[in-house]
Amino acid sequence: MSEDWPAAWLRDRLAYEAGEASLFAAALTHRSAGSGHNERLEFLGDAVLNLVVAELLYRRHPKVSEGDLSRLRARVVSAEPLAEVSAALGLGDVLRMGSGELKSGGFRRKSILADALEALFGAVFLDRGLDAVHALIEKLFAARIEALPPLDELKDAKTRLQEHLQSRGLPLPRYSVDRIEGEPHAQTFRVTCTVKGLGLRAQGDGSSRRRAEQVAAERALEAILEQGASPGGQET
Amino acid sequence: MSEDWPAAWLRDRLAYEAGEASLFAAALTHRSAGSGHNERLEFLGDAVLNLVVAELLYRRHPKVSEGDLSRLRARVVSAEPLAEVSAALGLGDVLRMGSGELKSGGFRRKSILADALEALFGAVFLDRGLDAVHALIEKLFAARIEALPPLDELKDAKTRLQEHLQSRGLPLPRYSVDRIEGEPHAQTFRVTCTVKGLGLRAQGDGSSRRRAEQVAAERALEAILEQGASPGGQET
Numbered sequence: 001m002s003e004d005w006p007a008a009w010l011r012d013r014l015a016y017e018a019g020e021a022s023l024f025a026a027a028l029t030h031r032s033a034g035s036g037h038n039e040r041l042e043f044l045g046d047a048v049l050n051l052v053v054a055e056l057l058y059r060r061h062p063k064v065s066e067g068d069l070s071r072l073r074a075r076v077v078s079a080e081p082l083a084e085v086s087a088a089l090g091l092g093d094v095l096r097m098g099s100g101e102l103k104s105g106g107f108r109r110k111s112i113l114a115d116a117l118e119a120l121f122g123a124v125f126l127d128r129g130l131d132a133v134h135a136l137i138e139k140l141f142a143a144r145i146e147a148l149p150p151l152d153e154l155k156d157a158k159t160r161l162q163e164h165l166q167s168r169g170l171p172l173p174r175y176s177v178d179r180i181e182g183e184p185h186a187q188t189f190r191v192t193c194t195v196k197g198l199g200l201r202a203q204g205d206g207s208s209r210r211r212a213e214q215v216a217a218e219r220a221l222e223a224i225l226e227q228g229a230s231p232g233g234q235e236t
Numbered sequence: 237m238s239e240d241w242p243a244a245w246l247r248d249r250l251a252y253e254a255g256e257a258s259l260f261a262a263a264l265t266h267r268s269a270g271s272g273h274n275e276r277l278e279f280l281g282d283a284v285l286n287l288v289v290a291e292l293l294y295r296r297h298p299k300v301s302e303g304d305l306s307r308l309r310a311r312v313v314s315a316e317p318l319a320e321v322s323a324a325l326g327l328g329d330v331l332r333m334g335s336g337e338l339k340s341g342g343f344r345r346k347s348i349l350a351d352a353l354e355a356l357f358g359a360v361f362l363d364r365g366l367d368a369v370h371a372l373i374e375k376l377f378a379a380r381i382e383a384l385p386p387l388d389e390l391k392d393a394k395t396r397l398q399e400h401l402q403s404r405g406l407p408l409p410r411y412s413v414d415r416i417e418g419e420p421h422a423q424t425f426r427v428t429c430t431v432k433g434l435g436l437r438a439q440g441d442g443s444s445r446r447r448a449e450q451v452a453a454e455r456a457l458e459a460i461l462e463q464g465a466s467p468g469g470q471e472t
Contacts, residue, residue: 039301039302040294040300040301040302040305042302043290043294043302043305043306044287044290044291044294047283047286047287047290047291048287050283050286050287051280051283051284051286051287054279054280054283055280055283055361058276058279058280064276065275065276066275066276066278066279069276069279070279125291130366179435188463199414199415201439202439203437203438203439205459205462205463223439223441226441227417227424227441
């Protein structure tokens with residue numbers, strides 16, 4: 001790392017003039033490098049990113065339901081797109097990390113890249129406030145927000161799970177109703193989604209069988225993607 | 237509802253002068269009352285609340301880890317405290333809802349009260365920006381943030397689940413490891429938490445058995461509290 005790290009990188013890469021340099025040093029330090037790391041800023045930056053993307057989508061889609069806004073946002077702020085934006089920015093090259101992580105290629109690991117980007121947003125928020133970080137996030141994510149699928153093509157969780165499994169040549173999931181509770185006009189269904197090929201089971205509750213299935217499918221997908229992002233899982 | 241709804245209420249109760257009145261009319265309209273309801277604003281307000289409380293905690297606790305910040309925040313922004321703040325404000329009395337909801341006491345239902353409060357935060361954010369909503373949230377939640385337990389008393393999810401079940405006279409949960417995956421230095425554990433007394437099972441993944449158990453316990457707790465907040469469950 002150069003002596004002017006990370007101010008020079010911020011200036012060159014983001015045209016950003018850092019006020020409080022220590023914030024950015026922390027944002028670009030992985031916990032493997034010791035104290036002063038980015039985990040607290042990541043906590044804050046995650047909330048910043050969620051709000052900014054919520055607002056961008058809210059304004060862009062004045063007629064879209066809460067559920068669809070939430071689905072659209074998940075497409076933008078989940079680990080996968082974050083890691084891509086982070087890698088495109090070259091965050092992996094300026095991230096400070098311990099030698100163990102360095103050797104094992106931590107600077108290419110998706111979760112580390114995504115977390116560092118969130119920490120950077122946290123630092124900008126503290127350094128120059130919401131408007132500044134809003135502008136930065138909008139710049140970095142505008143193309144992705146533009147390219148979001150039209151709403152009628154937004155696929156529900158069951159469809160996405162099915163397509164994901166098919167793309168990996170795995171058998172389709174099965175759904176079973178475990179329990180129905182409550183009065184007839186206010187029932188709660190509990191459904192288990194079983195993904196045999198991955199030895200995975202996920203449960204979901206909902207006010208109808210269909211809704212409970214969607215929740216279970218969403219959780220199964222999350223578990224599969226978490227496995228993919230974790231050190232133990234496969235990294236693409 | 238008076239003719240000056242909801243501007244008069246905002247003025248009297250929150251000393252807030254509404255700019256764009258239609259935002260507040262939407263925020264205080266439950267979906268049972270038809271179109272122009274508060275669900276989109278609730279989506280936005282949820283993100284606003286999460287950020288503001290994240291920032292308040294981040295600044296108040298400069299040495300606290302991300303995990304503990306996250307646990308502290310959950311104590312402040314979960315449905316239960318939100319519903320209490322909402323009820324104390326009297327939001328239930330000014331909420332517009334359909335006659336069915338009215339008759340069944342929807343204005344006392346926790347999830348409806350909590351959602352309306354989040355929608356109100358969304359409206360203030362759009363109306364006057366982050367600083368204004370920050371001030372409002374700080375005013376409404378300062379006492380709760382002050383009263384948060386000291387960190388060494390912050391109980392982990394397993395402890396909280398156990399205490400919750402004991403307080404209801406139910407048998408203790410059991411944890412079983414379903415699966416261990418990955419290389420020895422980077423394993424992922426999957427644990428199931430079974431709450432026999434409630435016919436509930438929840439799964440969690442983690443890089444150690446202990447972590448996976450905590451995640452599973454957290455999900456079990458969430459499921460139990462969701463049941464409590466849903467129309468089919470018991471309301472306290």
